[in-house]
Structures are given as structure tokens and as C-alpha cells.
Amino acid sequence: MSELYGIPLETAFSEGIASRHWQARCLHCDEPLVWGHGRGWCHLTRHGDLGGGCMMRCDACGWRDAPRTPPARCPHCGDPAVRDDHAALAI
Ligand SMILES: [Zn+2]
Ligand SMILES: [Zn+2]
Numbered sequence: 885m886s887e888l889y890g891i892p893l894e895t896a897f898s899e900g901i902a903s904r905h906w907q908a909r910c911l912h913c914d915e916p917l918v919w920g921h922g923r924g925w926c927h928l929t930r931h932g933d934l935g936g937g938c939m940m941r942c943d944a945c946g947w948r949d950a951p952r953t954p955p956a957r958c959p960h961c962g963d964p965a966v967r968d969d970h971a972a973l974a975i
Pocket of ligand 1: 911912913927939971973
């Protein structure tokens, strides 16, 4: 398990530590990014967990999130038109 500031990553995120100690902002969406070991820059999910590198969006309902595992359908409306919006790029 990866660590963040000496704290196991899962604990850090569950306690909201990571969301207070994000390390960069995304050039594209200005949202916080956290470096994931072996994963590179990752967005946070809307729950504050370590998400995926790509921000995803649904054109049908406007849903946006960065799930760690990209869904085949929008988790909000079920539309299959969910797609990657952009990959995380730190500034
Ligand atoms: Zn972004
Ligand atoms: Zn949707």
C-alpha cells in the first residue's frame, strides 16, 4: 500500500488528509491533483478519494468525475456516451 506523508494512502484519503494536502492543480480543470505511486498525477473523485488520471464527463447529463476505474456507462444517468474529458496535467 502506498503512503502519503507516512500515512497509508487509504487512511489519508478516508480522513480527508489528502484533500487538504493536494500537491498540484490540474492545468485543464484547476482541480487538485495528488501524485499516485506508479500512477502519476490523479484527480480526486468527488468523494475526495484518489481517482483516475482522466477526468470523465457525460454529455447527456453533465456528470463529471474521475473514477479510478473508468465506467462503460454514466453512473448518474446510464448513458453510454460517457467519455474522457482530459488527462491530468499538473501546474
Ligand atoms: Zn483536470
Ligand atoms: Zn450522464
